[in-house]
Amino acid sequence: MSIVVNTVEARIKDITITDDLITAYLYDGRVISVPLVWSWRLSEATLEERVNYEIIGDGHGIHWQDIDEDISAEGMLYGIPAVKS
Numbered sequence: 001m002s003i004v005v006n007t008v009e010a011r012i013k014d015i016t017i018t019d020d021l022i023t024a025y026l027y028d029g030r031v032i033s034v035p036l037v038w039s040w041r042l043s044e045a046t047l048e049e050r051v052n053y054e055i056i057g058d059g060h061g062i063h064w065q066d067i068d069e070d071i072s073a074e075g076m077l078y079g080i081p082a083v084k085s
Contacts, residue, residue, distance in 0.1 A: 008028055010026055010028075010030070010032075010060075010073035010074060010076075010077055011026060011027045011028075011058060011059030011060060011073060012024045012025070012026060012027075012055050012059045012060070012061070012062060012073050013025050013026060013027045013055075013059065014055075015053065015055070015062060017036065017042070017050050017051065018036070019036065020035065020036055021033045021034065021035060021036055022034050022035075022036055022038070022039065022042065022071065022076070024062075024073060024076055026059075026073065027059060032073070032076045032077060034076050034079070034081075037081075038081035038082060039069055039071060039081070039082045040082060040084045041064070041067045041068070041069040041082065042064065042067065042069060045064070045066070045067050045069075048066075049064065049066040049067050050064070052064060052065065052066050056070075059073065060072060060073055060074070061073065069082070
């Protein structure tokens with residue numbers, strides 16, 4: 001038995017943020033959603049702060065300047081929430 005594994009790089013094309021979810025739309029057509037509470041900074045941020053983001057690293061992550069938060073596509077795929085310091 002053989003298993004074929006094709007590694008497809010996860011790159012974010014766009015995102016949406018609701019009161020409950022961060023949803024990333026990837027270039028390859030996949031859609032990833034994680035609970036907003038996985039990012040304590042985003043869950044505590046205002047709507048204005050949440051929508052002020054930049055997709056960085058050729059789509060490998062998202063940065064929110066106002067709250068100094070970064071989330072990677074890989075972190076979303078593997079379910080790695082932000083740890084509150």
